[in-house]
Amino acid sequence: MFIKEEVESHGIKMSIVPVGVLNDIKEDILNFKEKEHLNGFQKWITNEAYVLELPDPEPDFTAKSIVITATPFRMIKAFFKHKNKQAYHIFEFAKDGTQEFITDIFTSHGYKLQNIPWFPRKRLAVRSGLTEYGRNNITYADGMGSYFGIETYKSDMPCGEYTWREVKNMTVCDNCGICIDNCPTGSIRRDRFLIDNEICLSHIFEMGQPLPDGLPKLNHHRLGGCYCCQDMCPKNLEILSNITETVEFSEEETNLLLSGTPIQNLPQNLSDKIHKYYMNNYYDVIPQNLDVLFQNV
Numbered sequence: 001m002f003i004k005e006e007v008e009s010h011g012i013k014m015s016i017v018p019v020g021v022l023n024d025i026k027e028d029i030l031n032f033k034e035k036e037h038l039n040g041f042q043k044w045i046t047n048e049a050y051v052l053e054l055p056d057p058e059p060d061f062t063a064k065s066i067v068i069t070a071t072p073f074r075m076i077k078a079f080f081k082h083k084n085k086q087a088y089h090i091f092e093f094a095k096d097g098t099q100e101f102i103t104d105i106f107t108s109h110g111y112k113l114q115n116i117p118w119f120p121r122k123r124l125a126v127r128s129g130l131t132e133y134g135r136n137n138i139t140y141a142d143g144m145g146s147y148f149g150i151e152t153y154k155s156d157m158p159c160g161e162y163t164w165r166e167v168k169n170m171t172v173c174d175n176c177g178i179c180i181d182n183c184p185t186g187s188i189r190r191d192r193f194l195i196d197n198e199i200c201l202s203h204i205f206e207m208g209q210p211l212p213d214g215l216p217k218l219n220h221h222r223l224g225g226c227y228c229c230q231d232m233c234p235k236n237l238e239i240l241s242n243i244t245e246t247v248e249f250s251e252e253e254t255n256l257l258l259s260g261t262p263i264q265n266l267p268q269n270l271s272d273k274i275h276k277y278y279m280n281n282y283y284d285v286i287p288q289n290l291d292v293l294f295q296n297v
Contacts, residue, residue, distance in 0.1 A: 003157065006105055012098070013070040013141055015128035018159040019054060019063050024127070025120055026052045028167070032194075039198045051118040054154060061112050063154040068124050070131060071098050073147045075243045078277070080290065081251040082258065087293035089223045090231075090243065091277050094149045102153075111157040119152040129163035135173040135180060136188050136229040137195045145236035172235065179229035185212060188229060201226035205289055206282065223289045224282040247277070260287040 007014045029046050032038070038046065054063050073092040080087050099115055106113040122139045125131040131139035131150070138146045180188045187200040197203055202225035204211065222231075230236055249257070253270050263271055263283060274280050 003105060003109055003111070007069070007102055010101070011072060012102070013130055013144075014102075015068045015125070015130040015163065016065050016155075016157070016159050017068070017124070017128050017162045017164060018065055019154070021066065021124075021127070021164055022052060022054070024164070025123055028123060028127075029120065036192065036194050038194075039196065041198055042194065049118055050120050051116055052120070055116070061114075062156055065155050065157055065159040066119070066124065067102075067113065067153040067155050067157075068121070068128055068130055069098075069102060069151050069153075070125060070141045070144060070148045071095055071151070072144045073149065074245070075147060075239070076245045076247060076277070077243045078247045078249065080249045080254040080257075080293070082254045082294055085294055085297045087290070087297050089290075089293065090227075090240070091247075092147055093278070098149075099151060102151075106155060106157065109157075111155055113153050113155045113157075115151060115153050117152070121150040121152050123167065124152055125150050126167055127164055129165060132170045133167065134229075134233060134235070135169055135176070136183075136233075137193070137197075138230060140170060140233075140235050145239040146230050146233065147236065147239055170235070176234065178232050178234065182228050182232050184226070184228060201228070205285055211288070211292070223279070223286050223293070247273070249273070254290070257286055258290055 004014050004016065029050065029052065033046055036042075057063070071094065074095055076091040076093070078089045078091060080089070103113045122131070122133075122137075125139055125141075126133055131141045134140050134146065139150070140146050141148055177190075180190060183200075185199045185201050185204075187196045189196065201211075205222075205225050231240060249270075253267075253273075256266060256270060263274055263280060266274065274283065279286065
């Protein structure tokens with residue numbers, strides 16, 4: 001299929017399935033609701049957030065297929081200096097213009113493409129053979145580890161032959177358990193498929209909540225989340241060891257971040273850095289989380 005080959009020649013993985021598979025996805029979600037003990041956030045996702053039906057038809061646009069893409073993140077290692085210590089954080093960024101780029105390819109072949117962001121993206125990616133689940137409920141793709149973004153679209157392009165399989169974890173997870181053993185809050189459990197995301201440290205970091213007492217020393221290198229389960233996963237080691245793009249924050253800049261100085265009071269060059277790397281999106285939690293990085297050095 002020329003469109004798939006053209007997209008994948010740019011380092012993006014893509015799968016295409018017929019729209020009828022949404023019936024299987026609805027059945028999957030129903031089974032979740034019946035068999036899993038869902039917390040409040042998971043109930044909101046399954047009951048309100050997910051789109052399990054195609055939007056109403058538009059003139060001259062009858063959806064025939066669902067397109068799922070996985071695009072590797074741009075990875076940057078940021079170094080911070082404080083009291084003769086150096087800590088680092090890993091930035092992950094979606095590549096700008098990817099949706100427009102893919103849409104243009106479809107358009108050049110005479111087909112329409114529309115992004116539907118609230119399809120159950122991970123499940124569609126796994127069942128279509130694009131990715132596999134890890135034990136931590138994160139999905140993994142060959143050559144990308146877990147550091148990629150999934151997007152879902154509807155298209156009027158016919159599907160053709162396609163892959164559609166049952167959900168499963170990666171076989172490497174069967175005898176591993178590294179993510180379970182190293183989850184600092186025990187949110188990844190051996191006795192169930194879903195993690196307890198409400199006690200996941202990423203949720204606590206992102207919400208700016210106080211850290212739980214008695215946390216172990218973390219293999220933690222993120223300002224906006226935890227990532228222990230991903231950064232220690234054997235499937236990600238090669239990706240992490242090959243990050244070549246870096247940025248440095250001086251000791252003066254680091255001290256300003258640790259002190260929680262408002263962005264509007266920062267020196268212009270530091271303010272520019274904050275916005276360039278989208279740190280303004282979680283600036284309020286940076287003092288606590290950066291302090292954790294240095295505690296674990």
